[in-house]
Amino acid sequence: MERKKVLISERIAEEGVEILKRELDVDYRDGISREELLSIIDRYDALIVRSVTRVDEELIQRGKRLKIVGRAGNGVDNIDVDVCTRYGVIVANTPDSNTISAAEQTIALMLAGARKTAWANNYLKSGVWDRKPFRGIELYGKTVGIVGLGRIGSMVATRLKAFNMRVIAYDPYIADERFERFGAEKKETLEELMREADIITVHTPRNEETMHMIDEKMLSLAKDGVGIVNCARGGIIKETAIIAGLESGKIAFAGLDVFEKEPITDSPLFKFNNVVVTPHLGADTYEAQKRVGEDIALQVIKALRGEIVPNVVNLPTMLKEELDYLKPYITLAEKMGSIYYQLERTPISRIDVTYSGPITKNETEILTIALLKGLLSPVMEEKVNYVNARLLAQDRGIKIYEHREEQTNKRYKNLINVKIFTNRCALDITGTISRAKNPILVEINGYETETDLEGLVLIVENEDRPRVIGPFATILGDHGINIASMKVARRNKGEKAVMLINVDNEVSEELMDILAKSDGIMSRPKLLRF
Secondary structure, X not given: OOOOEEEEOOOOOHHHHHHHXXXXXXXXXXXXXXXXXXXXXXXXXXXXXXXXXOEOHHHHXXXXXXXXXXXXXXXXXXXXXXXXXXXXXXXXXXXXXXXXXXXXXXXXXXXXXXXXXXXXXXXXXXXXXXXXHHOOXXXXXXXXXXXXXXXXXXXXHHHHHXXXXXXXXXXXXXXXXXXXXXXXXXXXXXXXXXXXXXXXXXXXXXXXXXXXXXXXXXXXXXXXXXXXXXXXXXXXXXXXXXXXXXXXXXXXXXXXXXXXXXXXXXXXXXXXXXXXXXXXXXXOOHHHHHHHHHHHHHHHHHHHHOOXXXXXXXXXXXXXXXXXXXXXXXXXXXXXXXXXXXXXXXXXXXXXXXXXXXXXXXXXXXXHHHXXXXXXXXXXXXXXXXXXXXXXXXXXXXXXEEEEEOOOOOOOOOEEEEEEEOOOOEEEEEEEEOOOOOEEEEEEOOEEEEEEOOOEEEEEEEEOOOOOHHHHHHHHHHOOOOEEEEEEEEOOOOOEEXXXXXXXXOOOHHHHHHHHOOOOEOOOOEEEEO
């Protein structure tokens, strides 16, 4: 089988390259020109970039084999994510790889600013021994205000708790449980945080909402002598507002690793002795770069295997532990979605999905996407994946409605119920996972069952009376078909029943015709493949 190919257009750690080489053909072209990249991209299944390579519609259109663009780093400013989504190309990055390094850099700048370390260093090296200008402050007992309690913000919070600091945080997109988990007092507004914090550190992405979110007006609410740190993205704290605050004494010190325009070698900020600046070093440690290379390599390999990729940008964001919990349910949802077009060919008008049980405490959007992927894959010519499944469903006019219930109405802990409607019929199926984390179907159109959604499943309607099941099973045996398990379900005694039979062998069309003529069989059997 031909090995898939990956092009690396910018430098990544050698450890990552070695991981890729185990399974893929690797073309390492650090610094490749735009023209050459466009001319050869159609040969590759994956592309790995950093921050320079521009991934736009022109590139994606030419990369007809591309399944994933991997960003070795956190941001995706150089990648047109919407375009990639339209073309079904996964965009993945490595947000966890540099969290420790970025959190430590934040604290390093905070300490350096509080203790005037950089200024004192320069003073002493100039040949002057004098302690008087450099009396600093302790972090102990101070209140730190964290804006953005995501991956890095939460890591900063846990570390500053060890300094015996009071940690307050503002993040309108994070659940209350996360504040409790990381020991941070939740502030409902940014203004509230600004008034209470002795030191403010920001950890949000830069977008329309966050650009200049801390400006002159916000800083005017802060305590006199506040300290500020920015290791996130330049511009979240407005630079002219920082300068004005330093000049007025409102800001006692600033630690800045990022700037509104980069690279930068001259700025009014550089004239202040109480400002510590570094050239965007947050992720620049040996350990972080090794992790970035290794992590993006593993994500590319997973994507090309068709597996779930943990850090997909054009999918709902999930923490690793949440993804680990949901993985068996993602598999279940995809297999449930694949059932309909194996039974029917009538166009679908609407899908109602209901999630019940503790599973609803998690981000269930990925489950709906998996369901749609399973549904559409058998009938779509274009590739269907987790990225474009919802868009393809919308293009086909399928309306999707999602519901959540905190408790199930059956004996199972968690359930996924799917109702698929057409202008002629409806399919109503319910599934869960077993104790062994395997997907099982527990109900189909009101018939209760416990059928493993693995391998081959024969489904057939039959009369609920003696001498139907036995002869049917005998025919299978006579033709060399081994039955792994069988479930028979009925609603009312003596009426129609449904058999779901896990078999170990393919069932030919000729045998299907024979089975359909067996006494008591009400319809031609159908074979589901999982």
